[in-house]
Amino acid sequence: MLRHFYTFDYSDNSSGDGDDPPKATDNNVSTPLFHVRVYAVAEKYLLEHLRTHAASKFAAAAKYTWATPGFADAVAEAYATIHDHDAQLRIVMMEAVIAHAVPLFDSAGKYEHFYEMAHQVPAFAAQAAELLSQRLAAKEACRIYKCPAKTCCFFFLSSAVQGEVLLWHCPKCDRTRTMAYELLKEQMVELPEKKVIDVNAD
Numbered sequence: 001m002l003r004h005f006y007t008f009d010y011s012d013n014s015s016g017d018g019d020d021p022p023k024a025t026d027n028n029v030s031t032p033l034f035h036v037r038v039y040a041v042a043e044k045y046l047l048e049h050l051r052t053h054a055a056s057k058f059a060a061a062a063k064y065t066w067a068t069p070g071f072a073d074a075v076a077e078a079y080a081t082i083h084d085h086d087a088q089l090r091i092v093m094m095e096a097v098i099a100h101a102v103p104l105f106d107s108a109g110k111y112e113h114f115y116e117m118a119h120q121v122p123a124f125a126a127q128a129a130e131l132l133s134q135r136l137a138a139k140e141a142c143r144i145y146k147c148p149a150k151t152c153c154f155f156f157l158s159s160a161v162q163g164e165v166l167l168w169h170c171p172k173c174d175r176t177r178t179m180a181y182e183l184l185k186e187q188m189v190e191l192p193e194k195k196v197i198d199v200n201a202d
Contacts, residue, residue: 010038010053012061030070031061036078039089043082055089062096066104071096072114079124094131101132149173 012031035058042051058074065071075093082089097104104114105128118125147154147170154172169176 010050012057030065030068030073032058032065032068032071032074033077035061036074036082036089039078040081051088055092058089059092059095062092066096066100067111069113072111072117075114075124076117076121079121084123090127094127097128098131098135101128147173147175149175 012034035054039051039054039058042048042054062071075097078089078093103109104111105118107115109115118128143158144155145158146152147156149170152170152173152175154170156170
């Protein structure tokens with residue numbers, strides 16, 4: 001924590017001291033869990049910059065640790081120790097979980113540690129179910145469209161609605177254009193088996 005005061009950063013393998021969390025290289029502390037504990041310290045002492053920084057570092061670490069038991073342990077500890085009203089860390093956690101929801105929630109899969117954690121932390125399971133249902137509803141609202149260019153046979157998904165304007169770039173013919181929903185609707189096709197691109201995805 002003191003290092004952050006001077007450098008506005010902290011090392012993942014810094015030694016714990018006083019109120020600081022233990023170092024991430026300890027046998028029982030994974031990198032994601034380390035960032036959760038830094039976040040908790042920042043919340044306790046109202047250190048907004050450190051709190052935001054810890055959430056950012058957790059998000060970066062989650063990209064390559066989501067499949068590890070340490071990630072599941074970090075999620076469990078975050079939901080047990082961080083206030084419900086503080087959604088910043090939970091948001092980045094959920095982004096990682098939703099991105100890999102299919103393998104993580106597969107009861108017959110290889111991520112048993114995460115699967116068991118999800119059953120033991122009701123608050124997490126409820127929030128994950130809510131977000132997944134929202135994503136599913138948004139996906140069901142999507143329609144399949146053809147690229148407006150007459151000579152291009154590229155197909156894509158969009159959830160555009162009446163009155164909305166879509167900025168569309170086709171990765172196949174490399175054309176970019178702005179289309180109102182009314183014009184886009186004319187390109188609607190029924191190709192349930194066609195490989196498409198979701199233009200609403202990040």
